[in-house]
Amino acid sequence: GAVVSQHPSRVICKSGTSVKIECRSLDFQATTMFWYRQFPKKSLMLMATSNEGSKATYEQGVEKDKFLINHASLTLSTLTVTSAHPEDSSFYICSASPDIEKLFFGSGTQLSVL
Amino acid sequence: RKEVEQDPGPFNVPEGATVAFNCTYSNSASQSFFWYRQDCRKEPKLLMSVYSSGNEDGRFTAQLNRASQYISLLIRDSKLSDSATYLCVVNGAAGGFKTIFGAGTRLFVKA
Numbered sequence: 001g002a003v004v005s006q007h008p009s010r011v012i013c014k015s016g017t018s019v020k021i022e023c024r025s026l027d028f029q030a031t032t033m034f035w036y037r038q039f040p041k042k043s044l045m046l047m048a049t050s051n052e053g054s055k056a057t058y059e060q061g062v063e064k065d066k067f068l069i070n071h072a073s074l075t076l077s078t079l080t081v082t083s084a085h086p087e088d089s090s091f092y093i094c095s096a097s098p099d100i101e102k103l104f105f106g107s108g109t110q111l112s113v114l
Numbered sequence: 115r116k117e118v119e120q121d122p123g124p125f126n127v128p129e130g131a132t133v134a135f136n137c138t139y140s141n142s143a144s145q146s147f148f149w150y151r152q153d154c155r156k157e158p159k160l161l162m163s164v165y166s167s168g169n170e171d172g173r174f175t176a177q178l179n180r181a182s183q184y185i186s187l188l189i190r191d192s193k194l195s196d197s198a199t200y201l202c203v204v205n206g207a208a209g210g211f212k213t214i215f216g217a218g219t220r221l222f223v224k225a
Contacts, residue, residue, distance in 0.1 A: 034213065043201070043217040044158070093157055095213070103148070103205070103213055105157040 003027060004096050006106025013084055014114055021079045021109045023094030029074035030096035035067075038091040050077040084113045117141060120202050120216035127223055131192045135219050137185040137202030145206035147178055149187045152199045152218065161187075161200070192223045 003026040011019050023033055033050040048069055049057040056069035066088075068080040077096075081088055094106040120137045127133050139147075147165075150158035162169055164176040164185050175188040185202055202216035 036215075044215045046212075046214070049212065091155060097213075102160070103203070105159075108155070108157045110155060 004094065004104045004106045006094050006109060008109060009107055010110045010112075012112045012114065015085050016083055019081045019084055019111060021081075021092055021094070021111075023077045023079070023096070023106050025075045025096045025098075025104075028096075028098040030077075030098070031074060033071060033077040033094055033096045035069065035077075035079050036093045036095065038093065044093065047079075050079075052077075081111065084111070086113045089113045116217075117214045118202055118204050118216040120200075121219050122217070124220035124222055127192055127221070129192055129194060129223055129225055131223075132188065132190045133192055133221065134189075135187045135200055135202075135221075137187075137216050139183050139185070139202075139204045139214075141204075141206075142180075142183060143206065144183075144204045147185050147205070148203040149174075149176055149185075150201040150203055150215075152201055158201055158203075189221075192221075194223050194225060197221055197223045 005024045005026055007022050013019055031052045035047045036044040037047050038044045046059050047062045050069045050071040052071045052074050058064045071077040089112050091108050091110050093108040095103050097103045118139050125133055148163050149161040151161045152158040162171050162176050164178045166178045169176045173190045177186045199218040199220045201218045204214050
């Protein structure tokens with residue numbers, strides 16, 4: 001079946017640094033990928049929709065300058081958390097889908113900002 | 115009103131019990147529906163798709179009622195390993211290719 005690969009799985013960084021998370025669709029082309037954030041004991045919250053070759057669409061309340069999304073190819077989307085602060089510590093997950101019937105998730109990235 | 119609403123839980127049940135989760139969605143134009151299972155700090159895993167005709171997979175039965183915009187998941191003969199958070203997921207809820215998650219219902223199955 002379709003697989004979505006996400007790296008890294010865990011990041012620990014100092015406050016003020018930037019962190020890049022990669023999301024790859026391994027056996028299908030994804031013109032659209034999704035980025036979610038999940039705080040402990042909370043549900044997945046859609047942050048943005050990543051569109052290949054164009055600007056990402058951000059959900060209300062998500063700072064586009066804080067969370068930079070690049071979708072330069074049909075198999076890769078990246079999320080960069082710029083100038084990370086402790087409140088950005090969270091579980092970040094990407095997803096992609098070859099069609100509307102199925103949604104595949106990356107394994108998630110646990111970000112801890114010290 | 116949230117686009118996708120679920121029973122808040124948590125549900126604490128003994129092994130062998132039958133437990134039912136409910137979910138409602140607000141957009142009647144939504145196109146596809148799923149139940150996902152998520153373990154702590156892991157990515158969600160597809161449990162099953164949901165169809166109007168009903169869908170059964172072993173101990174799990176999912177049902178969709180489009181008229182009432184209601185989705186259900188029934189788990190029979192609960193196992194300890196069923197302990198997880200169950201997410202109701204609706205695709206196309208915003209009129210496009212967009213996936214909306216319910217807040218999730220936590221299930222604890224105890225010996």
